Amino acid sequence: xxxxxxxxxxxxxxxxxxxxxxxxxxxxxxxxxxxxxxxxxxxxxxxxxxxxxxxxxxxxxxxxxxxxxxxxxxxxxx
Amino acid sequence: xxxxxxxxxxxxxxxxxxxxxxxxxxxxxxxxxxxxxxxxxxxxxxxxxxxxxxxxxxxxxxxxxxxxxxxxxxxxxxxxxxxxxxxxxxxxxxxxxxxxxxxxxxxxxxxxxxxxxxxxxxxxxxxxxxxxxxxxxxxxxxx
Numbered sequence: 001x002x003x004x005x006x007x008x009x010x011x012x013x014x015x016x017x018x019x020x021x022x023x024x025x026x027x028x029x030x031x032x033x034x035x036x037x038x039x040x041x042x043x044x045x046x047x048x049x050x051x052x053x054x055x056x057x058x059x060x061x062x063x064x065x066x067x068x069x070x071x072x073x074x075x076x077x078x
Numbered sequence: 079x080x081x082x083x084x085x086x087x088x089x090x091x092x093x094x095x096x097x098x099x100x101x102x103x104x105x106x107x108x109x110x111x112x113x114x115x116x117x118x119x120x121x122x123x124x125x126x127x128x129x130x131x132x133x134x135x136x137x138x139x140x141x142x143x144x145x146x147x148x149x150x151x152x153x154x155x156x157x158x159x160x161x162x163x164x165x166x167x168x169x170x171x172x173x174x175x176x177x178x179x180x181x182x183x184x185x186x187x188x189x190x191x192x193x194x195x196x197x198x199x200x201x202x203x204x205x206x207x208x209x210x211x212x213x214x215x216x217x218x219x220x221x
Contacts, residue, residue, distance in 0.1 A: 042185075045184075
């Protein structure tokens with residue numbers, strides 16, 4: 001069964017057109033994985049849809065790395 | 079909302095103001111219209127003897143309709159395209175046609191807005207797509 005991290009990694013890989021092996025916890029979405037502001041907002045939308053959650057703007061303003069996203073989703077899906 | 083009222087929200091002006099009227103329904107869906115008179119600059123040369131509204135102009139008509147969805151956020155801002163996605167052109171638009179656009183806000187985060195739009199003439203779909211925008215400060219009159 002796919003974990004939160006598996007699903008999130010797959011979404012990031014698909015949205016940013018990078019290999020899943022590149023999507024590691026320490027990677028910065030913008031500097032390392034090449035996301036721009038629209039990618040980031042679309043990723044937020046896709047994650048909300050996938051996990052049936054609703055992020056606040058404050059949540060998203062604190063996101064920098066893949067690990068930050070894992071932590072945010074785990075917080076919402078506990 | 080008529081053309082004069084639309085100008086209170088959209089910064090576009092002739093010849094690039096491409097919405098004649100707009101209403102917002104109770105589900106926050108924008109319904110707008112633009113009548114193609116045949117005198118528009120973009121029909122000159124596109125194509126000689128067979129005028130057809132260029133696809134990019136149809137996208138712009140949809141974009142302006144989408145922008146009106148966020149009219150209350152537009153004051154002091156300019157809208158800039160950040161992306162167009164899944165755009166499909168199904169039928170052409172010609173002089174004399176009245177274009178109707180139905181636009182819906184799909185998602186909003188920070189200053190980015192993602193919308194879906196369908197453009198039709200006489201009930202026949204001509205274009206559909208997903209458009210996204212950034213609202214940035216309008217600094218035109220500030221020194």
